Amino acid sequence: MSAAENPSRAKVLGKLRVSDNAFRIITRSAALLVLALLGGVIVSLIIGSMPALHALGLEFFTTQSWNPVTEKFGALAPVYGTIVTSLIAMLIAVPVGLMIAFFLTELCPMWLRRPIGIAIELLAGIPSIIYGIWGLFVFAPFLQQHVQPFLISAFGNIPILSSVFEGPPYGIGMLTAGLILAIMVLPFITSISRDVFDAVPPMLKESAYGLGCTTWEVFRNVVLPYTRVGVIGGIMLGLGRALGETMAVTFVIGNAHKIATSILAPGTTISATIANEFTEAVGDIYTSSLILLGLILFVITLIVLTIARLMLARIEKRIG
Amino acid sequence: MASSFDSSLYAKRRRGNGISMVLSFAATAFGLGWLVLILGVLVWNGVGGLSLSVFTEMTPPPGSDGGLLNPIMGSLVITMLAVAIGTPVGILAGTYLAEYGRHEKISSVIRFINDILLSAPSIVIGLFIYEVMVAPMGHFSGYAGAVALAVIVIPVVVRTTEDMLTLLPNTLREAAASIGLPRAHMVWFIAYRAARAGILTGILLAVARISGETAPLLFTALNNQFWSLNMNAPVSSLPVVIFQFALSPYAEWQKLAWTGALIITITVLALSITARALASSGKQS
Numbered sequence: 001m002s003a004a005e006n007p008s009r010a011k012v013l014g015k016l017r018v019s020d021n022a023f024r025i026i027t028r029s030a031a032l033l034v035l036a037l038l039g040g041v042i043v044s045l046i047i048g049s050m051p052a053l054h055a056l057g058l059e060f061f062t063t064q065s066w067n068p069v070t071e072k073f074g075a076l077a078p079v080y081g082t083i084v085t086s087l088i089a090m091l092i093a094v095p096v097g098l099m100i101a102f103f104l105t106e107l108c109p110m111w112l113r114r115p116i117g118i119a120i121e122l123l124a125g126i127p128s129i130i131y132g133i134w135g136l137f138v139f140a141p142f143l144q145q146h147v148q149p150f151l152i153s154a155f156g157n158i159p160i161l162s163s164v165f166e167g168p169p170y171g172i173g174m175l176t177a178g179l180i181l182a183i184m185v186l187p188f189i190t191s192i193s194r195d196v197f198d199a200v201p202p203m204l205k206e207s208a209y210g211l212g213c214t215t216w217e218v219f220r221n222v223v224l225p226y227t228r229v230g231v232i233g234g235i236m237l238g239l240g241r242a243l244g245e246t247m248a249v250t251f252v253i254g255n256a257h258k259i260a261t262s263i264l265a266p267g268t269t270i271s272a273t274i275a276n277e278f279t280e281a282v283g284d285i286y287t288s289s290l291i292l293l294g295l296i297l298f299v300i301t302l303i304v305l306t307i308a309r310l311m312l313a314r315i316e317k318r319i320g
Numbered sequence: 321m322a323s324s325f326d327s328s329l330y331a332k333r334r335r336g337n338g339i340s341m342v343l344s345f346a347a348t349a350f351g352l353g354w355l356v357l358i359l360g361v362l363v364w365n366g367v368g369g370l371s372l373s374v375f376t377e378m379t380p381p382p383g384s385d386g387g388l389l390n391p392i393m394g395s396l397v398i399t400m401l402a403v404a405i406g407t408p409v410g411i412l413a414g415t416y417l418a419e420y421g422r423h424e425k426i427s428s429v430i431r432f433i434n435d436i437l438l439s440a441p442s443i444v445i446g447l448f449i450y451e452v453m454v455a456p457m458g459h460f461s462g463y464a465g466a467v468a469l470a471v472i473v474i475p476v477v478v479r480t481t482e483d484m485l486t487l488l489p490n491t492l493r494e495a496a497a498s499i500g501l502p503r504a505h506m507v508w509f510i511a512y513r514a515a516r517a518g519i520l521t522g523i524l525l526a527v528a529r530i531s532g533e534t535a536p537l538l539f540t541a542l543n544n545q546f547w548s549l550n551m552n553a554p555v556s557s558l559p560v561v562i563f564q565f566a567l568s569p570y571a572e573w574q575k576l577a578w579t580g581a582l583i584i585t586i587t588v589l590a591l592s593i594t595a596r597a598l599a600s601s602g603k604q605s
Binding site: 026044119247291 | 336337340341343346348351354355361409410412416427430432433434435437440441442445451452475502505508528531532535542562566578581585588589592
């Protein structure tokens with residue numbers, strides 16, 4: 001009896017083994033595809049930017065001229081714009097985001113925490129093109145009429161600040177782009193800081209309260225130092241977003257290829273330059289210059305995001 | 321005892337605490353204010369143009385009325401194709417990370433790279449697909465747009481699938497192994513079923529993420545003024561049309577842009593709220 005059954009049993013088991021191995025191999029190759037994607041992005045961008053590197057050399061990184069007619073391109077203006085707009089965004093979003101997280105973890109009544117947390121996260125869900133159209137038609141005119149004239153007159157007589165806030169109030173420009181970026185990265189900073197603040201062992205906080213600390217003192221001297229690595233990780237993650245954000249910035253930056261000291265002036269960022277000009281770029285050098293800009297952006301964000309992830313991994317390990 | 325109590329220091333500390341509380345209230349109101357403001361403006365400007373003709377008519381030439389039928393259909397098809405490409409890859413990769421190679425060195429590398437892809441600038445993804453698909457094929461196409469969006473879908477699905485599978489109790493796997501079930505069967509018939517709500521949440525989140533994406537479509541799917549669902553040719557999509565129409569000088573186009581923006585936002589917010597509800601219902605059961 002068993003002699004009649006054994007061959008078919010072995011056959012079934014063999015089949016199962018084959019399908020089991022096949023599934024394992026398929027999942028493994030899908031996982032390796034993720035690695036290949038990142039490699040593919042880098043390699044394709046490097047290959048695509050070769051013509052520009054050959055034609056323009058290192059000058060590309062040191063000049064700010066951007067002339068499609070003479071095919072002289074320099075990355076300085078977009079890189080400058082990217083850094084300035086992201087800096088403005090972080091200057092606003094970091095303190096506000098941390099204060100919201102403080103509110104959500106220490107002060108807010110329990111029943112309100114979830115709704116407010118979700119509302120803030122919905123801000124992150126709004127597509128960037130919506131921020132763009134809102135920024136162009138609503139926010140920029142508002143800044144132009146009410147905020148920028150005030151800034152110009154308020155800082156006009158102070159030596160260094162006067163050059164930061166000089167020129168006519170265009171409405172669109174680097175300040176507007178930076179402010180919109182601030183709103184966009186706010187939810188990222190808030191939700192990550194809230195998560196790490198929540199993970200502080202209650203015992204630590206309670207001991208500080210037991211010593212007579214106020215809520216703010218507990219936050220400032222116990223919670224923040226304990227979660228510093230995680231908070232910095234969250235901030236870097238937000239910075240990564242701000243650096244690469246495209247559509248919202250493209251609408252309101254003004255696309256001017258020059259470096260202005262005034263943050264009220266129109267400028268450009270790497271992503272806005274690519275979005276505005278790529279489909280209209282004529283000639284290999286022009287297209288390739290834009291791809292080289294993309295490569296620069298990718299390398300910068302890669303570094304920022306790597307730091308962010310390393311720090312978040314460290315805090316995860318500590319909190320467990 | 322009472323004389324050694326420094327009441328001025330105490331008052332100062334109380335004041336500092338009060339100020340910080342006021343500031344945190346203000347910050348929260350500031351954050352919520354933007355949400356209300358943006359959604360309010362969107363409804364205010366978009367709802368007027370919302371009519372049946374938006375869903376039944378083509379995009380108009382400058383200066384006349386029309387609808388958004390072709391970009392809406394284009395977006396739907398591109399998004400579905402992107403999900404169809406990206407989801408299986410994402411689920412399988414997430415499965416490997418959670419079920420097979422959980423403690424392997426390569427898995428932690430993949431996890432790290434995936435997290436970076438998750439927040440990589442989407443415009444760079446567009447450039448990548450332009451280089452590997454549009455340039456070799458010689459023309460823009462809906463396929464290229466769908467693949468670009470699929471590249472954005474993959475890391476989202478990988479992450480949620482892995483997280484959801486990791487949350488499953490190991491006793492499930494041990495029970496399956498004890499009755500002699502091969503691993504693939506355990507994953508397929510037990511792990512996937514137990515984690516179904518979570519995996520679905522990930523897919524919904526990915527759809528929400530890509531339905532508003534504009535940058536990767538600009539130079540992959542490009543745009544098309546006419547009715548075309550030929551995926552081998554440029555295809556119109558809602559975000560790109562909004563971009564083009566909003567920056568145009570024509571009032572009719574700008575109005576349509578607002579309406580399109582409202583449609584996208586409602587879709588995206590509905591998707592992410594559904595995903596959230598699904599995730600929390602999955603946790604309770």
